Amino acid sequence: MANGTIAEHAKSFYEEGTSKKTGLLGWFFSTDHKRIGIMYLAALSTFFIIGVILALFMRLELIAPGETLMDAQTYNTIFTLHGVIMIFLFIVPGIPAIFGNFFLPLMLGAKDVSFPRLNLLSFWIYIVGAILVVISLFVPGGPIDTGWTFYIPYSVRTGTNVSLAIFAAFVLGFSSILTGLNFITTVHRLKAPGMGFFKMPLFVWSTYATAWIQVLATPVIGITILLVIMERAFGIGIFDPSLGGDPILYQHLFWIYSHPAVYIMILPAMGIVSEIIPTFARRTIFGYNAIALSSLAIAFVGYLVWAHHMFTSGMSDTARIVFSFLTFIVALPSGVKVFNWVATMYKGSIDPQPPFLWVMAFIVLFSIGGLTGLVLGSLATDIHLHDTYFVVAHFHYVMFGGTGTIFFAGLYYWFPKMFGKLYHTKLANIGVALFFVAFNLLYFPKFIMGYQGMPRRYYDYLPEFADLQLVSTIGSWLMAIALIIVFGNLIRSLRTGRKATSNPWGGVTLEWHTTSPPPLENFETDIVVTHDPYDFSQLEDMKNE
Amino acid sequence: MGSGATQYVETVDSVMLYIVGISVVLLIGITAVMIYFVVKYNRKKGHKPENIHGNWLLETIWIAIPTVLVMTMFYYSYIGYKDLRNFPEDGLEVNVTARMWGWTFEYENGKQTDSLYVPVNQPVMLFLESVDVNHSFYVPAFRIKEDVIAGRVNKLHFTSDMVGDYDIACAEYCGLKHSMMYSKVKVMEVADFDKWYAETDATTDETNIETNPVDSTAAEIKPTGEM
Incomplete structure (x- = not known):
């Protein structure tokens, strides 16, 4: 893909920073996109683990009917925090913040993003938002208990710290907008000579599509949050019917952001899948244009389906029918991607290393998540299943089985590049396998319970659900073990892992054309792009680089 | 699942069965083909990769067929749903x-x-x-x-x-x-x-x-x- 040579003894970005500051300050004030990416990785992983621990407590409470270890108010707080943390602090910033920051400039052959200082600001805005969430837990009033959707009127009436918690979401929104803005500009302005739009790696395409959603949809939630705060603080009637407002309006505004946000969460993951499959099949991607354009199609149609979260809200029948129709349409570009990914394995030379195994797990779990989405897009069935465990199962298959699985795939794919170390392959394989089994044990029973009429956000349940709840809780323990193996393997490798070469997998996109870990400004020489992104004929030349 | 408490239950359950049935076939198909490819084109077998860049006929087929499928799903679910919104006048x-x-x-x-x-x-x-x-x-x-x-x-x-x-x-x-x-x-x-x-x-x-x-x-x- 590129002409250039790797200087063997250059300093890596760990050894050379953007300022003279050293130690932690050298990181906190670094405008290097790679250091910022690693800081996001540390912060987001921390919140992910907190979210997991909260979920383990929820599952433990639900192991049997009746009170097990906490009261109803505590449970309601915990499921709210689990949602808020996983959505706003982990999965929405998620892949763009970590891998987008680290790899977008590398894959474009750029030295950094367009606005490195703005990038650092985005990170610190994220941290401020996260701190506000934490503060809201401890100030008088108590932690928020509204569910992560903050539905009005409940969120106006509860005595808990709603205002502070949603203000945190407001702040986090700015981090998201600024990151999106930065990525859009970077993609337009900083592609290396020779790289047109249709020579960009597909991860860049999907991050680019995501960035547009971040910039265009996030302000809607920002404004909505301000309106809720005004309503709570000054009693201005906007959404609360007792003040003359309309609670359905809130739901519309909330989902106009939060549905596109679902695509903010999944699109970057799809991009990583499109990177990993060609590398381990050692052949070009099947249907590059179809995959690239389907990202844009998802980003666009994703704006028009929000009200499928509201089929039972009392919305007009016409609206329900139109949104159901559009929801079926948005399934198509996702299907196109899955078919092209599987086709990319055809006549490849497949080496199923751990990142590839994560992708295989993803394809199964995401397909289950996507296909059950059809059941929920369908009016007749959604009326029954709305707000039941079926929905909980569906979005965990899409978000955790989809984005979460690919978060690990990306981590296992790029870990050698980011840290210059290799991990234990066999342990990694065990991690994926256990994750897959645990995942299905944990979430599949929820599909059945949902169809049997188990509503979500229930502290307690009827005895008929006890068996499946127990299975699900056992699944959560297995999942905890799987995650310990998955994270533990990497953490151990940081210290004791073998040194990684610049290209351990035989990838050909630009990040593999530099050292592991890369130097401060990514490449020792200027990059000129001469090949298509997944042209593996350059592998022989790369060995001589 | 205790079908039959109302007529409408059978309608919903049949829509469910239709969508889930098609979904299961698709899921098994995708998974089976994927595993088959991974086994058949394994690098250990010394297989030389072929760079197939795509095929517009295939792209068209796998957009067209799912489109038809989801439209039938939409139709059945809409028909079923109509019953729910057809309010009785003398109830x-x-x-x-x-x-x-x-x-x-x-x-x-x-x-x-x-x-x-x-x-x-x-x-x-x-x-x-x-x-x-x-x-x-x-x-x-x-x-x-x-x-x-x-x-x-x-x-x-x-x-x-x-x-x-x-x-x-x-x-x-x-x-x-x-x-x-x-x-x-x-x-x-x-x-x-x-x-x-x-x-x-x-x-x-x-x-x-x-x-x-x-x-x-x-x-x-x-x-x-x-x-």
């Missing part, structure tokens, strides 16, 4: 009021109860209203649900085919005792219902007490925590 009308955390059912003659008493085989028309936060009226056995929202009246109807008791749950999170907002639909023989319905107001209070939803579920679900 028994009941006003349903939700509050944190219980239900009140008020009949045309002024009777008020905490469980919903209805005659079998006769359309029932519900007018749903909340006095506080959002709730959702959900009868899993009937596959019906509609949110109950302050300041507006949402509508729902059903016609039950079988005498019996069916759970009513709240499906929209409403705070502390959201999970304890269970009540019952009590489907009665027409004669029994008429007798019950004609009883004077004196017995209404009695009914009210014996079917208090929070208390009746307290045996299975112990409310805890502070209100």
Whole structure:
């Protein structure tokens, strides 16, 4: 893909920073996109683990009917925090913040993003938002208990710290907008000579599509949050019917952001899948244009389906029918991607290393998540299943089985590049396998319970659900073990892992054309792009680089 | 899954079966092809990769066929849903009021109860209203649900085919005792219902007490925590 040579003894970005500051300050004030990416990785992983621990407590409470270890108010707080943390602090910033920051400039052959200082600001805005969430837990009033959707009127009436918690979401929104803005500009302005739009790696395409959603949809939630705060603080009637407002309006505004946000969460993951499959099949991607354009199609149609979260809200029948129709349409570009990914394995030379195994797990779990989405897009069935465990199962298959699985795939794919170390392959394989089994044990029973009429956000349940709840809780323990193996393997490798070469997998996109870990400004020489992104004929030349 | 409590249940279950059936075929197909490729084109076998950049015919096929499939799904689900929104004109009308955390059912003659008493085989028309936060009226056995929202009246109807008791749950999170907002639909023989319905107001209070939803579920679900 590129002409250039790797200087063997250059300093890596760990050894050379953007300022003279050293130690932690050298990181906190670094405008290097790679250091910022690693800081996001540390912060987001921390919140992910907190979210997991909260979920383990929820599952433990639900192991049997009746009170097990906490009261109803505590449970309601915990499921709210689990949602808020996983959505706003982990999965929405998620892949763009970590891998987008680290790899977008590398894959474009750029030295950094367009606005490195703005990038650092985005990170610190994220941290401020996260701190506000934490503060809201401890100030008088108590932690928020509204569910992560903050539905009005409940969120106006509860005595808990709603205002502070949603203000945190407001702040986090700015981090998201600024990151999106930065990525859009970077993609337009900083592609290396020779790289047109249709020579960009597909991860860049999907991050680019995501960035547009971040910039265009996030302000809607920002404004909505301000309106809720005004309503709570000054009693201005906007959404609360007792003040003359309309609670359905809130739901519309909330989902106009939060549905596109679902695509903010999944699109970057799809991009990583499109990177990993060609590398381990050692052949070009099947249907590059179809995959690239389907990202844009998802980003666009994703704006028009929000009200499928509201089929039972009392919305007009016409609206329900139109949104159901559009929801079926948005399934198509996702299907196109899955078919092209599987086709990319055809006549490849497949080496199923751990990142590839994560992708295989993803394809199964995401397909289950996507296909059950059809059941929920369908009016007749959604009326029954709305707000039941079926929905909980569906979005965990899409978000955790989809984005979460690919978060690990990306981590296992790029870990050698980011840290210059290799991990234990066999342990990694065990991690994926256990994750897959645990995942299905944990979430599949929820599909059945949902169809049997188990509503979500229930502290307690009827005895008929006890068996499946127990299975699900056992699944959560297995999942905890799987995650310990998955994270533990990497953490151990940081210290004791073998040194990684610049290209351990035989990838050909630009990040593999530099050292592991890369130097401060990514490449020792200027990059000129001469090949298509997944042209593996350059592998022989790369060995001589 | 206890199909048959109402006609509508069979409609919903058949739509479910149709979509899930197609989905299972697709899922097994995708998974099988993927595993087949990974085994067949394994690098250990020394297979030389072929760079196939794509095939517009295939792209067209796998857009066109799923489009047709999802459109049939949309159609069936729409037809089924139409039944739900085809409100009866001569049904028994009941006003349903939700509050944190219980239900009140008020009949045309002024009777008020905490469980919903209805005659079998006769359309029932519900007018749903909340006095506080959002709730959702959900009868899993009937596959019906509609949110109950302050300041507006949402509508729902059903016609039950079988005498019996069916759970009513709240499906929209409403705070502390959201999970304890269970009540019952009590489907009665027409004669029994008429007798019950004609009883004077004196017995209404009695009914009210014996079917208090929070208390009746307290045996299975112990409310805890502070209100």
